[in-house]
Amino acid sequence: MIRLSGITPSGPVQLGNYLGAIRRWAAEGTERDVYFIGDLHAMTTSHNPSRLRALTREQVAVLIAAGVDPRSVAVQSDLVRELGALTWLLECTCTYGEAARMIQFKEKSAGRASVRLSLLTYPVLMAADILLQGAREVPVGDDQAQHVELARVLARRFNGTYGEVFVMPHGVVPTAAARVRDLADPSRKMAKSSPDSAGTVFVLDPPDLVRRKIRRAVTDELGAVRYAPDTQPGVTNLLEILGACTAKDPRDLADSLSGYAELKEATADAVVEELRGVRERTQALLDDPAELDRVRAHGAQRSRERSTHRLEAALRVSGLG
Template identity: 35%
Template structure:
């Protein structure tokens, strides 16, 4: 039986946080050990350039994200783990796809429409002010990421479903013109994926500057957890765990029996300071072994680079012959060959 190819990209624009871990990293690493699938995970460093023009930040983020995945036990014997920029066939394919993609399709992309709407609401005469072709063409590069390996399934959040639909449209258009070359990918949306609230109660996100970095040192982790916003209920007053940031984070890490015990503590009126202490100790114990591996990996960047180069080698064993086939299909080949 042919294995299903599953592909996930991680944009290199920040430090992984607890929300990234429970929502995407933890399930992806578990999937990397599944012998029934062929998983591809990549550092989306070209995507990072769309919203980050700080070279050092992109470099540091690439290091931290790669170290995070390896420290948490990514199985690189089964999964292909690579850097997007190390597979030049991706950007070559992106141009081929650009040449068959209708501009009208890109006009409908949510990110582009949101940027235009922001300009219009701000009273700008030019609705495209400040919008780069990188932002406008982002869905085409994402389609190339997926189609170069003929991924069957692409796990995404609800906000990314449109991009998979666009990749399907683009693949279908290319197939119609040049013959059947691409698998039509499916979006995989995990409805029960954990979404954590951040320090201020909103969704944990770099955009809100409310994150708790996954491998924050012990003292800083304690300080951040102590900063989490709570209500004014006093010790001894019953508290509702649902909708509480502290409980939500605890629930994402703890076993069901432990979650039930903490629910009882809320009903009994646990003090916020006591709950923050309990949460800190639980999270710290959970991540301490991986944090130690992470710190060791940061001190050995050559090991990380070797892993990425090995992954790129495996990726290009697929992408190079496939690109040769695609060049032939579109009429780009040696004369007389």
């Protein structure tokens, strides 16, 4: 069974990405799985080409440094020809109404006079990501579940119209992970592309900067360390992060800490230690571009070998080639 997950290089990898997904990929993934960097998805809004290229390389390095099997890592654009062909076939299978009703498209296009067409069609590209690799399981959060359902609809329709080509994918709820919130505004998730980096801990932040950000984290005026997501979101966020880094229950940790200063110091220590090895190994890979290129090329070749027959079959049964 093949599982597929992706990360978009819309910004540097941050703590939430690492604790919520990448660390799990390293622990649970196999060489049959696919973990891809979705650089094509990052082009649905205005982007800087040089920054996109640099962020893509950084994400490849972070995944490998975190322990994800290099054989399962791929960059989306390295299969741009295959994905472009399959996306067109799937767009010819998808209706405008199905694409336009995607919640993310509605939210991101609301109130804007002009949006890129790719913002409308990128769920079809996501379907191509999934179907090209023959993935049966796609771990996703609530914000992407609708896109996996679209992939199922298109696979079923294509298979029913032209012939059985695609494996039917299933969205699965990933293993519970820390709910990492923004340190400056715990009402929102920590995000790579946040306009204010003060509340975001990036994997490649030096230890001193990590400590400064955590020491400045928003708490409250209650003065009691309690695990209370509704009434003390800032304190709860720090407890979640500390628990994720130490493999302890945040509720038990709350009982062992006497105040906010102690909580912040303990969290900072745990985060610095958790990220230390990943940051050092990532930097070593970035300093060795030839090795990074070799790993990336090998991942692309494996993905291409696994998917070529499926694309050729889809082209043939639909009347092309």
